[in-house]
Amino acid sequence: AVDHRACGHGKIILLGEHAVVYGSHAVAAPVPLAVRAVAQDTKSGGVDMFIPRWGVEYRLHRDPAHRDSFQRSLGIIFDELQLTDRSMRIEVFPNVPRAMGLGGSAAMAVAVIRALDQHYKLALSDEEINALAFRCEEIAHGSASGIDNTVATYGKPLLYKRAGKKGEAPMVRELHLPKRIPLVIGISGKESLTAVTVGKVRTAWQRNPALYDGIFQQIDSLTLQGVEAMQQYDLERLGDLMNICHGLLNALRVSSWEVEELVQIAREHGALGAKLTGGGGGGSIVALCPQNREKVAAAIRDAGYQAMEVDIG
Numbered sequence: 001a002v003d004h005r006a007c008g009h010g011k012i013i014l015l016g017e018h019a020v021v022y023g024s025h026a027v028a029a030p031v032p033l034a035v036r037a038v039a040q041d042t043k044s045g046g047v048d049m050f051i052p053r054w055g056v057e058y059r060l061h062r063d064p065a066h067r068d069s070f071q072r073s074l075g076i077i078f079d080e081l082q083l084t085d086r087s088m089r090i091e092v093f094p095n096v097p098r099a100m101g102l103g104g105s106a107a108m109a110v111a112v113i114r115a116l117d118q119h120y121k122l123a124l125s126d127e128e129i130n131a132l133a134f135r136c137e138e139i140a141h142g143s144a145s146g147i148d149n150t151v152a153t154y155g156k157p158l159l160y161k162r163a164g165k166k167g168e169a170p171m172v173r174e175l176h177l178p179k180r181i182p183l184v185i186g187i188s189g190k191e192s193l194t195a196v197t198v199g200k201v202r203t204a205w206q207r208n209p210a211l212y213d214g215i216f217q218q219i220d221s222l223t224l225q226g227v228e229a230m231q232q233y234d235l236e237r238l239g240d241l242m243n244i245c246h247g248l249l250n251a252l253r254v255s256s257w258e259v260e261e262l263v264q265i266a267r268e269h270g271a272l273g274a275k276l277t278g279g280g281g282g283g284s285i286v287a288l289c290p291q292n293r294e295k296v297a298a299a300i301r302d303a304g305y306q307a308m309e310v311d312i313g
């Protein structure tokens, strides 16, 4: 039997989050966590959404004005694909933890679009899937750069820079790494909405654009150096750049008590570099661990957090 479950990838950002919203480069990679979704016909007379793991269950409101923010973000998919009047059930199986900076919202949008694409034989291209997931992200994040939906769609490590003008295509370059890069993801368990941290950074930037643009430029430059370090497999240098990037993200005040503890634990147990990943304000960290990977993961777990060992590339 054919499995019609469609998938969207979760992600980590290795360098460049937040600054990427303002036009800097960022590096991201998929993680072996995905959201899956499946669409089925029903006779219920509406679009019913089920996310059993989260206890979410709702009938999509036909009128966008009556949708809450969660319904608005995914609802745009049904409007755009002109499926709002269908009678169907969408079931979603999220293996990306919610609001942990690992791209769960983008992965969910991509999974739902792909499930509809398969079920209704829409023959959407990856570009169309990505563009529609970006619309969902704009609603979910406020001002999304588009990096999360791009990794969720293509599932490859990439260098990303958003378009200068609305309507133009972003710069997306797949990164071919000489060898896999061993990481530990530390999950704080503190949920944080990217829309909130992105909004905080925007308010601070509006008060002092010159100062913040300077920080974004530094993040841009260290991200490009990080790409070189990755391609030369110079992990010492990559680790330094991750540490500096975390310092700059701290300057943007998107860290949290838990994130700082995780970063310190990782560094003390031998990580070459450790930083928050994604939106921050809680969520997750990523630590570069060519040696001592198990030790770092164990120390994170001993402190009461979750740890995942992943390779990218």
Ligand code: MEV
Residues within 6 Å of the ligand: 013, 016, 017, 018, 019, 020, 021, 101, 103, 141, 143, 144, 145, 146, 147, 148, 194, 198, 278, 279
């Ligand atoms: C979130 O994963 C990454 C941010 O840079 C927001 C975005 O790029 O849309 C914080």
